[in-house]
Amino acid sequence: MVKSHSIFRGMAFALLFSSPLAAEEANLDTVVATVGGTELTIGHMLDVKRQLPEQYQTLESSVLFNGIIDQLIQQELLSGTITDDPSWLGTAMENQRRNILSSVVINALRAAAITEDALQTAYASKFPEGSGEQEYKASHILVETEQEARDLLVMLDDGADFGGLATEHSTGPSGPHGGDLGWFGKGQMVTPFENAVMGMDAGTYTGPVQTQFGYHLIFLNDRRVTAPPPFEDVRGELEVEIQNAAVEGHLRGLIANTDVVMSDGTIDPSVLSTLDLMAN
Secondary structure, three states: OHHHHHHHHHHHHHHHHOOHHHHHHOOOOOEEEEEOOEEEEHHHHHHHHHOOOHHHHOOOHHHHHHHHHHHHHHHHHHHOOOOOOOOOHHHHHHHHHHHHHHHHHHHHHHHHHOOHHHHHHHHHHHOOOOOOOEEEEEEEEEEOOHHHHHHHHHHHHOOOOHHHHHHHHOOOOOHHHOOEEEEEEOOOOOHHHHHHHHOOOOOEEEEEEEEOOEEEEEEEEEEEEOOOOOHHHHHHHHHHHHHHHHHHHHHHHHHHOOOOOOOOOOOOOOHHHHOOHHHO
């Protein structure tokens, strides 16, 4: 039995794929195997292929063909040993139909939602001109006590060079570099330090600012707004957002125009754990 199946499978594959012309002549109703009188077709195979994980979709055609036809034959053989359908089969098929049809609608909505105009509009809305992230270039002097910081602040007020004081007095790793912290954005510094910097004008200093590291005197060298990301870099992200919005909008419309009645709340949610569909 196994041997004849292998021979038939080889013949079917040779018949359908031995030449471009033969492959073109195959259609959804082309029979690839008959199991106990039940015909298995290219259509059945394509439905299985449609549901495969993405990593299997790109397998070599011969590997995919043989794997799918093997699966269908085995399923047909096994299912044929059932004489009476399980009582829950109808419920499962209702759910499967509901799942398939809703997927068809979702896929159609997602495909229709993506146009170049929609993408450009979404990009302009999400990244308007001048909407880039604020970045800051600052230096600091870090010392252990508030009094040390205040003494240095007096020296700054008297005209001392900030970088020079940082090199001489700062305990932080940036001290030897005049306290220079380089450019940083929101979320990269501890909150008290960040809040102080965000409220400063370029060319000014402030402090003492206490953090878990000690007391800081901060000099804001400069601030800038970064450019928004290039369109192509966020195209995929925008596509997903547009598609999700299209599906959600369609669902809101359906809900608004459909009489949806929920149960009165007397059903105990634990039934999902205490009842077993397969036991019926």
